[in-house]
Amino acid sequence: MGYNKDNVKDLLDFEDIYRILDYLGAEPQDHGNHLVCKTICHGGDSHKLYYYDEQRLFHCYTGDCGSFDIFELVCKVEHLKLNDAISFVVSFFDLYVLDQKKIDQSEDWQYLTRWEEIDQIYQQTINRENNEVKLKIYDNVIENFPHPFIYSWAQEGISKEACDFMDIRFDPMNGGVLIPHYDKNSNLVGIRTRTFVQEQEVYGKYRPWKYHNLIYSHPLAFNLYGLDRAKDNIKDMEMAIVVESEKSVLQYLSYYGKCNSICVAVCGSSLSKYQFNLLKNLGIKELVIGFDKDFTEIGSNDFQKVKKKLLNIWNKYKNDVNISFLFDKYGLLQEKNSPLDQGPDAFKYLFENRLVI
Numbered sequence: 001m002g003y004n005k006d007n008v009k010d011l012l013d014f015e016d017i018y019r020i021l022d023y024l025g026a027e028p029q030d031h032g033n034h035l036v037c038k039t040i041c042h043g044g045d046s047h048k049l050y051y052y053d054e055q056r057l058f059h060c061y062t063g064d065c066g067s068f069d070i071f072e073l074v075c076k077v078e079h080l081k082l083n084d085a086i087s088f089v090v091s092f093f094d095l096y097v098l099d100q101k102k103i104d105q106s107e108d109w110q111y112l113t114r115w116e117e118i119d120q121i122y123q124q125t126i127n128r129e130n131n132e133v134k135l136k137i138y139d140n141v142i143e144n145f146p147h148p149f150i151y152s153w154a155q156e157g158i159s160k161e162a163c164d165f166m167d168i169r170f171d172p173m174n175g176g177v178l179i180p181h182y183d184k185n186s187n188l189v190g191i192r193t194r195t196f197v198q199e200q201e202v203y204g205k206y207r208p209w210k211y212h213n214l215i216y217s218h219p220l221a222f223n224l225y226g227l228d229r230a231k232d233n234i235k236d237m238e239m240a241i242v243v244e245s246e247k248s249v250l251q252y253l254s255y256y257g258k259c260n261s262i263c264v265a266v267c268g269s270s271l272s273k274y275q276f277n278l279l280k281n282l283g284i285k286e287l288v289i290g291f292d293k294d295f296t297e298i299g300s301n302d303f304q305k306v307k308k309k310l311l312n313i314w315n316k317y318k319n320d321v322n323i324s325f326l327f328d329k330y331g332l333l334q335e336k337n338s339p340l341d342q343g344p345d346a347f348k349y350l351f352e353n354r355l356v357i
């Protein structure tokens, strides 16, 4: 019935699990080989649900949940039957497009007949039309919130002009910066907040904003931060630069101005097939990957992990466009830095010497 559970599981990597947890509101924290998240398995608030990458299993250290895999978790959280949970995961990551060979072909038909039923569940937050995911659109409740000057961001090279251009706001109630996320047509699809209040840091630095009992979250894998502002430049230059965080987009804008921005953020550290297609559909010839430097030195274990991850991206998309990497083999960046964190000169050097496999 439907997709084979183990085949689908094989297609999911650590990042994918992170993404789906983020989408489910579990506030996952990455600890390298395991994730710590909220006990959404039984509707709890404590961060005692662990995901172990090696076993690909969750364990809930409160309640009676015990150990379970990603599909059982989706069953519990979304109140789905197992087959529907598998379909949910498949559609979340567009896996039926991603790698049809790996999925048991003979079972496809059964899956398609169930599509309408599954789609209804899915449409609670997402509407699908012509293979395009329509995200839930929120009212722009923050348009009267002030545009702040953020001192700590200014020190990191982010100008107020860039913040204003991206419509960054300040929420005096929670003392946080509000980062609105728009889809490619400039509809508001989510708001993330970065708190500067210490006690709230435990929830993770960035999280969906909550206001009047509504959480302004969105599935991050189905959008690119900054695309609506950058899409015309990307079309003109036939090139896009993909970074991890919103802040990197703001730095790029601060260095090069809004007329030159071709930089968008995945808001994670992987590029989904859906995000890739958003850029491909703009007619890009080259995709530049500018992810954070998640290694200390060349040859280290971390380095091997990063290398594997980047090669995966290259393998997935190399047949569609040219892929290059802002890869710091020159020691210009510190560990965990984005390629934009050490200022425009370092970025320019990395860009001009970008790695082509």
Ligand SMILES: [Zn+2]
Pocket (backbone or CB within 6 Å): 039, 040, 041, 042, 060, 061, 062, 063, 064, 065, 066
């Ligand atoms: Zn539990």
